[in-house]
Each structure stands twice: as C-alpha cells, then as structure tokens.
Amino acid sequence: xxxxxxxxxxxxxxxxxxxxxxxxxxxxxxxxxxxxxxxxxxxxxxxxxxxxxxxxxxxxxxxxxxxxxxxxxxxxxxxxxxxxxxxxxxxxxxxxxxxxxxxxxxxxxxxxxxxxxxxxxxxxxxxxxxxxxxxxxxxxxxxxxxxxxxxxxxxxxxxxxxxxxxxxxxxxxxxxxxxxxxxxxxxxxxxxxxxxxxxxxx
Numbered sequence: 001x002x003x004x005x006x007x008x009x010x011x012x013x014x015x016x017x018x019x020x021x022x023x024x025x026x027x028x029x030x031x032x033x034x035x036x037x038x039x040x041x042x043x044x045x046x047x048x049x050x051x052x053x054x055x056x057x058x059x060x061x062x063x064x065x066x067x068x069x070x071x072x073x074x075x076x077x078x079x080x081x082x083x084x085x086x087x088x089x090x091x092x093x094x095x096x097x098x099x100x101x102x103x104x105x106x107x108x109x110x111x112x113x114x115x116x117x118x119x120x121x122x123x124x125x126x127x128x129x130x131x132x133x134x135x136x137x138x139x140x141x142x143x144x145x146x147x148x149x150x151x152x153x154x155x156x157x158x159x160x161x162x163x164x165x166x167x168x169x170x171x172x173x174x175x176x177x178x179x180x181x182x183x184x185x186x187x188x189x190x191x192x193x194x195x196x197x198x199x200x201x202x
Contacts, residue, residue, distance in 0.1 A: 007071035009043055016062045016070040033061070046128075051093040053078065054085035076119065077129075104132060105140055113137065118149055 009029055015021040022031045024043070031039045031052055041048035053071070056062040057078070062070075067078060084092045105113075109130070116126045123141070127134040140146045 007046075007049055007073050009071075014070060016056070017066050020056060020062050022070075031056075047093045050081040051085065051090055054081040055090075057082055058085060105136065105145065110140070110145060113140075114146055117146060120149070 009022070009024045011024050013021055013023045013032070020031070020033055022029055024030075027043045029041055029043055029049070030037050039048075039052050041052070049071075053062075053067050053073075057064060057067060064075065064078060067073070068075060081093075088095070113126055113130070116129070121129075123137045124134050126132070127137055137146065141148060
C-alpha cells in the first residue's frame with residue numbers, strides 16, 4: 001500500500017536530470033540549473049520544496065518521474081502540489097492555515113485527509129503534510145468524521161483447517177467397552193460424558 005513520503009536530501013550535489021540538480025550544504029538546499037543557483041530553502045521548509053518542484057514540473061525543466069526519483073516523493077503528493085500551483089500560484093503554498101481545532105476540518109479538507117488515510121498514510125504524516133495538529137485529526141477519527149481503513153484478514157488456508165481438525169481427538173468413556181460391531185456400550189451407573197466415533201455425545 002502506498003505511503004506519504006517526505007523528501008530526502010543527500011549531502012553534496014544530486015542531479016535531477018542533465019540540466020537541473022540540487023545541492024545540500026548543512027541544512028540548506030540550493031537548486032541549480034546548469035551551474036547557476038536558482039532557488040534556496042531550508043531542509044525542513046516543505047512549502048518551499050513543494051513550490052519549487054511544482055514550478056520545475058510545470059515549466060518543463062524536470063519530469064514527474066525525475067522529481068519522484070530524485071527526492072523519493074510519491075506521485076500523488078507531487079500532483080497535489082502541481083494542482084495547487086496551477087490554481088493559486090506561488091502564494092498558495094504560503095497562505096496562512098488556521099489551526100484552531102475542528103473549525104479547520106471543512107468538508108474539502110476532510111475529503112483530502114480521508115483520501116490520504118485510504119492511501120495508507122498515518123495521522124502524524126498527514127498532520128505534517130497539511131499543517132494541522134495530529135490531536136485534531138485523532139479527535140475527528142474518534143468522532144467518526146474520519147475513518148481509518150480496516151485491515152483485511154486472510155481466511156485460513158485449507159491446510160490450517162485440516163491441521164486444526166487433526167488436533168481434535170475423540171474421547172470415550174474410560175469404563176466403556178466394545179459392543180458388537182462399531183458400537184460402544186455404556187455401563188449402568190457411568191456418569192462420564194463421552195464421544196462415539198460418529199461424533200455423538202452421550
């Protein structure tokens with residue numbers, strides 16, 4: 001199942017393609033076009049990261065697969081950033097987000113969070129991705145506004161069922177004996193509960 005992935009930035013220079021790359025030096029990430037630096041942001045600044053990678057994609061400087069491979073991000077995460085860039089531009093990534101409890105969980109936000117949950121993302125990952133508080137999302141789950149996907153339990157295999165059946169042993173009364181062919185008799189006064197071969201309990 002797919003997971004929400006944060007980008008990784010190895011030390012030194014990493015090529016996205018033959019024209020574009022990025023360089024990490026300490027906690028600073030600098031993007032390069034050829035030998036020219038074009039943008040810089042802090043290693044923990046996810047808003048700037050999403051903005052610049054969306055811009056590289058929309059401008060045709062880097063392809064979807066190239067960006068995913070270079071930073072280890074998922075396709076769905078990149079496409080959401082591209083959509084935001086096309087709809088609201090650079091300002092859309094830096095707009096202030098309200099974090100004052102359930103009021104921020106509007107129907108569109110809930111739908112987006114539920115989609116991420118269905119894709120296998122965890123509450124802490126989604127909270128960091130959307131700039132929300134993890135406690136707010138946990139409360140929404142407990143209130144039934146959000147639903148974590150249920151894990152599908154596999155049915156037991158035929159070999160497991162047979163193994164369990166073999167472990168079930170029939171018991172018979174210790175004071176009984178054979179009577180005729182394929183039958184037991186129960187002595188008078190016997191109070192034992194016991195099974196005969198056909199499974200009947202006396």
